[in-house]
Structures are given as C-alpha cells and as structure tokens.
Amino acid sequence: MSAPGGGIVTRLTPGVAAAASIAAFLALWQAVSRFGVISEQDLPAMTTTFRELWSMMQTQEFWAALGRTVRGWALGLGLATVLAVPIGILLGSSDFAGRAFRVPIEFLRPIPSAALIPLLFLTLGTNIRSEIFLAAFGAFWPLLIQTMYGVRDVDPVAIDTARSFGVGPLERLYRVTLPSSVPYIATGLRIASAVALILAFTAELFMGIPGLGQIMNVAESFGLTNQVYALAVATGFLGLAIYVVFSTIERRALRWHPSQRPSSA
Amino acid sequence: MAAIAAEIAVPLLILAAWQAWTVHANDPLFPRLSTILVQFKEMWLFSQFHLHVVPSLIRIGAGFTLAVIIGLIIGIPLGLSRWGRLLAMPHIEWWRAMPPPALLPISILLLHSIGDRQKISFIAFFCLFPILLNTIDGVRGIDPTLIETTRSYGVGGFERIRRVVLPAALPQIFAGMRTSLSLAVIMMVLTEYFSSTSGVGYVLLISKNTFQLAPMWAAIVLIGVLGYLLNVLLILVERRVLAWHRGWRAAAAQ
Amino acid sequence: MAPRLAGGGGAVSTVGRRLLEIRHVSKTYGSGDSATHAIADVSFAVDDREFVCVVGPSGCGKTTLLKCVGGLLAPTNGDILLRGTRVTSPPEEMALVFQEYGRSLMPWSTVRNNVLLPLRHKKLTRQKRNALVEEALEAVGLTPFIDRYPWQLSGGMQQRVAIARALAYQPAILLMDEPFASVDAQTRGDLEDLILRVREEFAITILFVTHDIDESVYLSDRVIVLTHGPTEVKASIDVDLPFPRDQIATKELPDFAHLRGHVYRLINREQVESGEELAATLKTATKGDRP
Numbered sequence: 001m002s003a004p005g006g007g008i009v010t011r012l013t014p015g016v017a018a019a020a021s022i023a024a025f026l027a028l029w030q031a032v033s034r035f036g037v038i039s040e041q042d043l044p045a046m047t048t049t050f051r052e053l054w055s056m057m058q059t060q061e062f063w064a065a066l067g068r069t070v071r072g073w074a075l076g077l078g079l080a081t082v083l084a085v086p087i088g089i090l091l092g093s094s095d096f097a098g099r100a101f102r103v104p105i106e107f108l109r110p111i112p113s114a115a116l117i118p119l120l121f122l123t124l125g126t127n128i129r130s131e132i133f134l135a136a137f138g139a140f141w142p143l144l145i146q147t148m149y150g151v152r153d154v155d156p157v158a159i160d161t162a163r164s165f166g167v168g169p170l171e172r173l174y175r176v177t178l179p180s181s182v183p184y185i186a187t188g189l190r191i192a193s194a195v196a197l198i199l200a201f202t203a204e205l206f207m208g209i210p211g212l213g214q215i216m217n218v219a220e221s222f223g224l225t226n227q228v229y230a231l232a233v234a235t236g237f238l239g240l241a242i243y244v245v246f247s248t249i250e251r252r253a254l255r256w257h258p259s260q261r262p263s264s265a
Numbered sequence: 266m267a268a269i270a271a272e273i274a275v276p277l278l279i280l281a282a283w284q285a286w287t288v289h290a291n292d293p294l295f296p297r298l299s300t301i302l303v304q305f306k307e308m309w310l311f312s313q314f315h316l317h318v319v320p321s322l323i324r325i326g327a328g329f330t331l332a333v334i335i336g337l338i339i340g341i342p343l344g345l346s347r348w349g350r351l352l353a354m355p356h357i358e359w360w361r362a363m364p365p366p367a368l369l370p371i372s373i374l375l376l377h378s379i380g381d382r383q384k385i386s387f388i389a390f391f392c393l394f395p396i397l398l399n400t401i402d403g404v405r406g407i408d409p410t411l412i413e414t415t416r417s418y419g420v421g422g423f424e425r426i427r428r429v430v431l432p433a434a435l436p437q438i439f440a441g442m443r444t445s446l447s448l449a450v451i452m453m454v455l456t457e458y459f460s461s462t463s464g465v466g467y468v469l470l471i472s473k474n475t476f477q478l479a480p481m482w483a484a485i486v487l488i489g490v491l492g493y494l495l496n497v498l499l500i501l502v503e504r505r506v507l508a509w510h511r512g513w514r515a516a517a518a519q
Numbered sequence: 520m521a522p523r524l525a526g527g528g529g530a531v532s533t534v535g536r537r538l539l540e541i542r543h544v545s546k547t548y549g550s551g552d553s554a555t556h557a558i559a560d561v562s563f564a565v566d567d568r569e570f571v572c573v574v575g576p577s578g579c580g581k582t583t584l585l586k587c588v589g590g591l592l593a594p595t596n597g598d599i600l601l602r603g604t605r606v607t608s609p610p611e612e613m614a615l616v617f618q619e620y621g622r623s624l625m626p627w628s629t630v631r632n633n634v635l636l637p638l639r640h641k642k643l644t645r646q647k648r649n650a651l652v653e654e655a656l657e658a659v660g661l662t663p664f665i666d667r668y669p670w671q672l673s674g675g676m677q678q679r680v681a682i683a684r685a686l687a688y689q690p691a692i693l694l695m696d697e698p699f700a701s702v703d704a705q706t707r708g709d710l711e712d713l714i715l716r717v718r719e720e721f722a723i724t725i726l727f728v729t730h731d732i733d734e735s736v737y738l739s740d741r742v743i744v745l746t747h748g749p750t751e752v753k754a755s756i757d758v759d760l761p762f763p764r765d766q767i768a769t770k771e772l773p774d775f776a777h778l779r780g781h782v783y784r785l786i787n788r789e790q791v792e793s794g795e796e797l798a799a800t801l802k803t804a805t806k807g808d809r810p
Contacts, residue, residue: 013351014351017348017351017352018351018352018354018355020352021351021352021353021355021356022355022356025356038375042374042375043374043375095268096267096268096271099268099269099271099272100268100271100272100274100275101275102272103272103275103276104275104276104279106493107276107489107493108489110447110450110489110492110493110495110496111485111488111489111492111493112447112450112451112454112488112492113451114451114454114455114458114466115454115469115484115485115488115489116485117458117469118469118470118472118473118481118485119294119473119481119482119485121473122294122473122476122478123294194362194364197364198364198365198366201364201366201367202364202366202455205366205367205369205370206366206455206458206459212367213366213367216367216370217370219370220370220373220374225374228370228371228374229371231367232363232367232368232370232371235363235364235367236359236362236363236367239362239363239364240358240359240362240363242362243358243361243362408622410617410619410622410623411622411623411625413586413591413615413617413623414615414617414623415636416591416609417589417590417591417609417613417614417615418609418614418615418636418637418684418688419609419611419637419640420636420637420639420640421640424639424640428625428628428636428639429625429636432625432627432628433625433627435627509626509627509628509668510626510627512668512670512671513626513627513668513670516670516671517670
C-alpha cells in the first residue's frame with residue numbers, strides 16, 4: 001500500500017535487469033580492450049567491432065555471404081526433414097521396423113558429422129552440395145529420434161477410439177498419429193535447426209564453400225581481426241534469430257499437448 | 266522372435282551390402298569395407314592407439330569433465346536465484362545460439378596458439394551450455410512441496426544442495442550431459458582438424474591431404490566407434506546413478 | 520524414551536501450558552487492486568499436548584494459515600508465538616506433514632534416508648540419529664520397509680513415512696495439512712488411529728487442518744471452525760469424547776453425532792451465506808454489463 005504502482009515496477013525490472021546485464025558485458029568488453037588487458041590486435045574494442053559490422057552491412061558481399069549460409073542451412077534442414085519425418089513415422093509405428101533398425105541407428109547417430117568433412121572434400125567437392133549434405137546429415141538424427149518418440153507416444157486410447165469408429169489406418173495416421181506427434185517433431189526441428197547451422201558454417205569455414213564461414217576464414221588468414229569479430233557477432237545473431245523462430249514454433253506446438261503438461265511427473 | 270532375428274540380421278545385411286557395393290564399384294574413394302577393417306585393425310589395435318587416440322580421449326574427457334563441473338557450479342545457484350537468472354540468461358542464450366566453429370578463428374586470435382589447453386577450453390566452453398541450461402531447468406523444476414518440506418525442517422545450505430537439489434535435478438542434468446558428450450566429440454575432431462599434431466582429427470586431415478583413403482576411412486570409422494562407445498558409457502553411468510528415477514517413473518505411470 | 524512414558528495414560532485432554540498462540544494473523548497476497556485477502560483476522564491458542572483440528576470450507580485459507588504458523592510464510596499482520604517467542608522462520612520445535620506425501624518425500628532416497636534428512640544438521644551422534652529413525656519407523660509400523668524407496672510403497676505407507684520423519688525430528692508440535700485427504704477411506708481410518716496412538720506415545724501437540732468434519736471431531740480435543748475467505752475464526756468447540764477413541768464405538772456415541780452435527784451446521788451455514796454472497800455478486804455483475 002505504501003508504494004502505489006509497485007506492480008508496474010516489479011513487472012519492468014526483469015527487462016531492465018537483462019538490459020543492464022547486457023550493457024555491463026558490452027562495457028566490460030570495451031574496457032578490456034581499451035585498457036589493454038587484451039591487446040586491441042587480439043580483441044578489438046566492442047565499438048570497433050560493431051562499427052566494422054555496420055560498414056560490412058553496407059556491402060553487397062556481406063549480404064551475399066549471409067544469403068548463401070542461410071540457403072545451405074535451409075536446404076540441409078529441409079532435406080533432413082523430408083527424409084527424417086517419414087522414416088521416423090515408419091520406424092516409430094512399426095515395432096518390427098523399429099527393432100530391425102535400432103542397432104544401425106544407435107551406431108550412426110553419435111557419429112560426429114565433422115568426421116565426414118575430408119570425405120566430402122574428395123567426393124562432392126567444395127561446393128554447396130557438400131554443405132547441404134553435411135547440414136542434412138547432422139539435422140537428420142535429432143529429427144528422426146524425436147519423430148520416432150512422438151509416434152510411439154501417441155495415446156493408445158486415441159488410436160483405439162479411432163479404430164472403434166472404423167477409421168482406416170491411413171486416416172488414423174494423419175488424423176491421430178501425426179497431430180499428436182507434432183510437438184515432438186517441433187522439438188526435433190528446434191534442435192535440428194541449430195545443428196544444421198553449425199554444420200553449414202563448419203562446411204564453409206573448413207571447406208571454403210562460399211558463405212559467412214568462408215569470408216571469416218579469409219579474414220582470419222589475412223589478419224583482418226576486426227572483420228573476424230564482426231563476422232562472429234553476425235553469426236551469433238543469425239544463430240539467435242533461428243533459435244528464437246524455432247523455439248517459438250516449438251512452444252506453440254507444445255501448448256495443447258497433454259503429455260507436455262508439467263503435472264504428469 | 267522375428268524382431269530379434271531382424272535386429273541381428275539387418276546390421277549384418279547393411280555391412281554385407283556395403284562390402285558388395287564397394288567391391289562392385291571399385292572406386293578408390295570408397296575402399297572395400299574389408300580393406301577399411303584391416304586398416305582399422307593395423308592402425309588402432311593398437312599401434313597408433315597411444316599416439317593418436319589417447320590424446321583425443323584426454324581432450325574429450327578433460328573438456329567434458331570441466332564443462333560438467335562448471336555447469337553445476339554455475340547452474341545450481343542460477344536455478345535457485347531468480348535474480349541470478351535475470352542477469353545471466355541473456356548471456357547464456359547468446360552463447361548457446363552461437364555456432365561453435367565461428368569462435369575457432371577467434372580462439373586462435375585470443376590464445377595465439379591452439380595447444381592442448383586451448384583445445385580443452387574450447388571443448389569445455391561449448392559443452393558447458395547444454396549442461397548449464399539443463400541444470401538450471403532441473404533445479405527450477407524441483408517440486409515446491411519438497412522445497413517447503415526441507416525449509417520447514419531447517420535443512421539448508423550445502424546439505425540441501427547435496428541431498429535435495431542436486432539429486433532432484435540429476436535426471437535433467439544427465440540429459441544435458443548426453444547432448445554435451447556428442448558435442449565434445451565433434452569439437453575434438455574440429456579442433457584437431459583445425460590445428461594439431463596429434464589426435465584422430467589430425468590423422469583424418471593428414472590422410473585426406475595425402476590421399477591415403479583407407480587410413481582416412483579407418484579414422485572415420487574410429488570416430489564413429491568412439492562416439493558410440495562414449496555414449497554407451499554415459500548411459501551405463503546414468504543407469505547406475507539414476508536407478509531410482511526409472512523405478513519412480515514406472516511407479517508413477519501405474 | 521522419556522517423553523514416551525510422560526505421554527502415557529488417558530489424561531491427555533487435561534489443559535497444559537500454552538504452547539502456540541496465533542494473534543490477529545492476517546495474510547494478503549499482492550497489493551493494490553489485485554490484492555487477495557486470504558486471511559482476515561485469526562486468533563486462537565493451542566495448549567501443550569492438545570490436539571486441535573482446524574476445519575473450514577474448501578478454499579478458506581487453511582493451508583495458508585498453517586504455512587504462516589509453520590514459519591514458511593510471513594503473515595501480513597499479526598504474530599505467531601511459540602512458547603512466547605515470535606515465529607519468523609521454521610522453528611526447530613515444529614514439523615510439518617503435507618497432504619501430498621508423494622511430493623514431500625525424496626524419490627532418490629530410501630525410507631531410512633528420507634527420515635534421516637532433517638536429523639543430519641542436528642547435533643546428534645550417529646547412534647542417536649539411527650535410534651531416532653528406527654524408533655519413529657517402528658512407531659508407524661514400517662520397520663520392514665526401512666531400506667525400500669518411497670515409490671515402492673502404497674500411498675498410505677508413504678504418508679506414514681512422512682509422519683515418521685516428523686516424529687524423528689522430535690518436534691513439540693506437529694502441523695498437519697490435510698494429511699489423509701489423498702488416501703482411500705480404509706487407510707484413512709487406520710492412519711487416524713495411528714496418529715492418535717503416536718500422539719500418546721510421543722506426548723506431542725498436534726495442529727491438524729482438515730476439511731472432513733467427522734475426522735476433526737474424531738481426532739481432536741478441540742475443533743476450530745473457520746469462515747469462508749477472507750478467513751476468520753467462527754467458533755471453537757471443545758470435544759469431550761473419551762479416549763482412547765475407536766472408529767466404531769466413538770462414532771456411535773450420541774455426543775459424537777451431536778458435535779458432528781453442530782460443526783456441520785456451522786460450516787454449512789457458512790457455505791449457504793457465501794453462496795448467497797456469490798449470487799448477489801453475480802447479480803450486480805450482470806447488471807453492470809448492461810450498457
């Protein structure tokens with residue numbers, strides 16, 4: 001009672017705290033570089049980095065590289081989705097198929113896609129096909145696993161209800177099985193989207209395929225420190241944007257799903 | 266019965282198909298499976314094991330362990346403190362969303378070289394986020410009734426963290442550890458591939474550069490085997506540590 | 520062992536010293552327009568070794584009141600006094616048993632370690648601690664299950680673990696928040712008799728919150744009836760039924776029926792009143808909606 005409007009203050013503070021915390025980090029970065037704790041040759045000042053990013057954003061080259069990275073990422077993720085979701089539904093809905101492919105999946109899944117880079121050098125070559133393959137390979141596994149979980153987790157009562165009403169297997173698939181595994185697929189997509197970006201960038205950085213990773217590699221070898229940092233910041237923003245979009249989709253998909261309600265366990 | 270037969274038969278069929286295809290294709294880029302396996306045995310069992318596999322394992326092990334320790338030390342207080350989360354979350358979200366390879370050139374600039382210590386720090390840094398985020402979520406998700414119970418009995422401080430907070434968050438911490446471990450293997454390969462004189466990633470790079478395809482394939486297979494075995498090891502540890510959790514879940518499901 | 524002997528005999532309902540005092544306690548959540556008045560003004564006292572049941576219509580802030588008493592929530596106004604000292608944080612002389620036994624026990628610890636948890640920070644020898652744990656588990660009849668996990672036991676047994684944990688803590692007063700509301704009727708009767716027995720054995724004071732009128736009369740020396748929120752004390756009724764009590768014999772006594780009816784009417788009238796209030800509110804709301 002003594003502080004009228006206290007509610008608004010309490011609601012505002014989280015945003016203010018977060019903003020203050022980010023500002024403090026940026027200020028620390030600036031200070032560390034300006035006062036020579038780490039030399040400006042190794043760590044350009046925060047303002048220098050953002051100025052560099054700003055001037056890069058005026059160039060055609062930057063946007064072309066960004067566009068290529070996004071294209072490689074999107075095509076890789078798309079390819080992975082087109083393959084992983086149907087295979088996941090198949091392996092998830094048939095106990096026999098699930099058992100038959102359990103060992104190969106368990107064995108292939110933990111293989112770090114990075115190990116395939118030298119092979120891609122020699123086979124697909126240093127072009128976007130390698131980038132797409134690498135991104136798709138990485139994104140495939142989380143999507144496959146999540147889809148299989150989702151299909152297996154469909155409420156048997158819902159299936160039985162549909163069967164008792166004489167709903168055929170195909171219709172059951174897209175009226176019951178698919179909708180209820182959507183939240184799992186959305187989680188798989190969120191994980192896969194991050195993995196696909198990592199691998200698209202890796203392909204560019206290590207194989208010299210055009211994109212943000214490649215111009216970063218060039219900047220590094222020419223000792224253009226400011227550019228390296230500016231590109232890292234740009235990549236961070238790209239990662240953040242992808243994360244925000246896909247976690248929003250995931251939250252939307254999860255909202256109605258009973259298995260995701262916290263009371264269950 | 267048929268399912269068990271398929272579980273054994275399908276992997277064997279895949280291997281047979283691989284061998285048949287490589288024999289048929291006769292492509293130098295895809296040596297025969299049998300050639301790869303012979304090469305694998307020659308290199309890794311165990312003549313070069315000590316030279317290249319052991320350094321890689323040490324890097325993974327040290328980076329991963331460091332990430333777990335730091336993740337718990339930072340994650341538990343953040344899970345317990347709303348203010349701590351408000352201040353820390355923007356940074357955690359940022360570094361979590363940052364693709365790790367984008368920092369490889371920067372770590373070279375900052376650290377001047379990329380020796381063992383740098384590789385381990387790099388692995389630890391990126392393994393940290395899945396563990397950290399899961400620890401925070403796990404601690405936040407503790408049943409409020411349990412927290413009130415411990416409060417009413419005056420159980421506080423280290424005792425509360427050790428007996429209540431940590432065990433309650435452990436299932437989720439293990440979920441984070443599984444993600445981190447597979448990241449650790451990827452980071453190991455990338456850092457060694459980027460700059461190294463030893464390790465499995467280095468063998469991969471050298472054999473590619475010298476067009477020695479059988480050793481290259483043997484290295485790829487080894488990385489797959491390592492990733493698989495480390496994952497199995499973690500699952501075994503998890504089963505032991507979280508035996509209560511499976512029983513509890515099964516009882517709750519009834 | 521000493522308190523066990525001291526608590527023997529049937530003279531429990533004789534009035535002891537004043538142990539707990541609740542003075543003009545009120546609790547408001549939030550502030551300004553969005554404020555919810557959970558407790559308006561509640562005062563009553565509990566004597567040493569008394570068994571007091573607090574009953575009231577559901578949603579009347581009983582749990583809030585108990586959490587204030589237990590030092591888990593700070594009251595907006597008023598004081599809680601334990602032996603004349605203000606309660607500001609959970610005191611060592613109190614133990615709380617929640618309704619949600621499954622959630623107040625740690626699924627990763629055995630029954631023994633669950634009971635041991637609150638004793639770890641007490642300055643006791645290891646032997647003394649183990650003795651307390653074993654004694655408490657024996658009192659609730661769970662000795663054979665000491666090395667099991669809580670989730671391997673039935674709901675009633677889990678609640679007995681929670682009671683054993685409270686007893687091992689050696690509190691002067693046991694606070695119980697609808698402890699038997701989530702178990703089946705048969706188990707509930709058994710647990711009621713168990714709590715009456717351990718109360719004698721351990722010479723303990725109990726403040727017991729319930730919404731079950733039969734239970735409140737059957738268990739207690741005194742029933743405190745609360746009003747619908749914002750909560751106040753409506754009545755304090757002495758229960759002069761003889762000890763030991765028995766699920767069949769006690770409930771067949773004319774006095775039991777009389778007391779039960781009395782409490783029932785008090786609460787029922789309360790609900791009718793609040794129902795009328797609700798109807799009135801709805802009426803005004805509908806009127807207000809018209810342009």
